[in-house]
Amino acid sequence: DELCDRVAFIVDGRIALIDTPRQLKLQYGRASVQVEYHVNGRMSQQEFPLPGxxxxxxxxHLLKTQPVETIHTQEATLENIFIQVTGRALIA
Structure with a gap:
């Protein structure tokens, strides 16, 4: 999505949605934080919504009680948004 000004989602030959990648991510995307931590010697992962x-x-509570290995943010991809909007998976 760094290479395009606008993106169109086409389903059954019709444009289902068209907008800039940034606007699509703002409108439909969900930013989250993923935390990897150890529980009883095993690696676990949990995801939290970034807002709030x-x-x-x-x-x-997780930060206070568990040994955290990594924390990183993740934003929705255009593929995630396509599936959310159209209810269909991308076909390669």
Missing amino acids: LGDNGSFL
Whole structure:
């Protein structure tokens, strides 16, 4: 999505949605934070929505009680948004 100004989702020969990649991500995407941590010697992973993260009791409890390995943010991909909007998977 760095190479295009606009993206069109085409389903059954018709344009289902057209907009800029940025606007599609703002409107349909969901930014999240993924935390990898150790529980009983095993690696576990949990995802939290980015909006309101500082007030998320589960996230704060995890940080206080578990040995965290990594924390990173993730934004929706255009593929995720296509599936959400059209209800169909991309065909290669």
